[in-house]
Amino acid sequence: MKLSLIRRASVAALVLAATVAPAVAAQSSDTTPRSGTAVKAAAIGAKARLLGEKIVPYKLAFQDTTVGGLSGIDRNPCTGEYVMISDDRSVLQPARFYTARIDVDGAGVHSVDFTGTHPFRQPDGSVYPPVSAGDGKAVDPEEVRVDPRSCRRYWWAQEGDRPRSASEPVIQPSIQFANRSGAYRGQLPLPANYEITTGDLGPRRNKSIEAITFGDKDRVLTSAVEGPLLQDGPEPTLEHGALVRVTRQSREGAVLGQVAYPLEKIFAASDPSSPWPPDTGVPSILAFPDDPSRYLVLERTWVAGSGYKIRVYDATTRGATEVGGMDSLVGQRVVPMRKKLVADFHDLGLSTVDNTEGMTWGPILPNGERTLILVSDDNFADDAVTQIVALGVRVR
Template sequence: MKSSLIRRASAAALVLTTTMAPAVAAQPGDTAAPSPIGAQARLLGEKIVPHKLSFRNTTVGGLSGIDRDPCTGEYVMISDDRSVLQPARFYTARIKVDGGGVHSVDFTGTHPFRQPDGAVYPPASAGDGKAVDPEELRVDPRSCRYWWAQEGDRPKSSSDPVIQPSIQFANRDGAYRGQLRLPPNYQITMHERGPRRNKSIEAITFGAGSRVLTSAVEGPLLQDGPEPDLKHGALIRVTQQTRNGAVLGQFAYPLEKIFAESDPSSPWPPDTGVPSILAFPEDPSRYLVLERTWVAGSGFKIRIYDATTRGATEVRNMDSLVGQRVVPMRKKLVADFDDLGLSTVDNTEGMTWGPTLRGGERTLLLVSDDNFADDEVTQIVALGIR
């Protein structure tokens, strides 16, 4: 999300609620049903990274994705700087986290992403169609190389170039290694089909023992109906693929409706979507899904859901979800950041599994994208998941 207005949150007890989705005509459901999902969360701690921290001649910020590197135990974070401040890049860091909280965040390295010819990516303002919008990064569990997603650009004007979204492979120094073939409906077209502007791929995750790469578009495709409003949610598409790009399945995930009315004096409309998805290692059909919403005058609403594709309708061959009888993915609320007692609720966009605690509880680490704005922060949050 590219907004930069003030937000704050209140503290209360963690509440678990359920949102289930029956077969409907392209609308998220509102009735409950039995489900095998239902993770629970508790706050372990948080750490605020100094704003616009200077590190190896770069500005740390815009951190929109995070993953744990199984080869080093460090964490890799992608910046969504579109080569405006410095070339599109990622960072490595040591994050000390345990049941007592987040104790330290120490950056250890940074590299720019490279194009196939070895050049860094140009600024989005270059207008040559080669710019990228980095949003998510995952460490390949097999090779410890990087898979990273960028959501491209649907231009505002027909005279500007279309930049297609992509999921690319990179060496650990950022060198280009190739890209994944995406499903056809992830492509931006000028015929009211495909992802909305700034609502393409922001979420990828490895699952099923690293055999499956799951991705989600941030918002509903143009042909799948309007974005959420105060009365209705919306359906986005979640796609499971092999490492070679073959589509195994595509499902509809139900986004929540907008949680509050927007300040009428603001020129900015509400912004909501899914910036991150994370597979459960032991269940290839089950995911944590991060929903992030911003409303002028109310700030950010950050929620994590436990969701499953089990029982959901296969939609890859549906050109449009409008008017179709679709059973979306079932989901259950795991955490609402307003209820965790955090110092602030900000623009959280990335999440990854951390170390397992004594007793079997998993840690979940999340990072916020400060948009390089003075009224936002880079926040590392650690939750215990059971």
């Protein structure tokens, strides 16, 4: 999600629709952070502490590419290396991913060393064109996962593009898989309500698929749209949150279930002198290894004058209403996923809180904690950073 670019672009101001918000039978249960750097999620059971951070140099040159826009990260369980996806829409260089070694332990993040990069390729073998080409073939890469069954494939999500005018092409979101060199190997069929339509249905512009994860013994791929679908009600405001859809699918694409996740309200009022509205959503979701109903969910919010709010929640689908058959969530009695706060980045003592968009499990520490590695998307802007953050997460 290119928040820095949004602040600079000439886009129309967001008009909040005067529609009725979805009826919610169980509200989100955000916890109040305690003092210090550890925050408990008592009911579901995870707590996190800061291990360390590392800032990657701005516009680092690597193998004839510009490192930046890192919006997704995953750890290869076979090699211990990490793969990171750039959301460069082939503007600086072709849409691509990086591999890297991240030296992290209980004492912090010691180094981040990039080891390779490859462009993603279309079915005909060509790289993706820049979005400015206007031919409808551009992509907006946002998330990447290493196939845990073989480590030989990378699954990646791109959120497409809902055009601002009828003269621009619709670019549908997709979940594709590629080999380790970026060559196209296939695509996952998506649920019908993930499709961008010409009417008031489907994902909002720049609010489609940003989050995918493997779970349930690697048999299920779960995805989340970043914001509420157009038919599901308005986006969050200072007064109310919103519901976003989370979908479980088989590796072949069969939809196994769809539930709603409750996005928090906007945390602060915007600077009245700014033309840019608040922006919030779910950029990443991560399955717990041993519980097919449990996920870490990353919420990222930007407010003019207040900056970023980054929060990680422990969430479960247990007891959540099946919503796949609901054309709209407005006016429906919906029990969303339950959630508890694991970490608010403002409570961790970080050097800065920026546009964090990706997360993955890292190695298990000697004390039994799992490491959680997160990365921020600097949008190739000089007022932002590429930040690698490591948390120690104790799971109960």
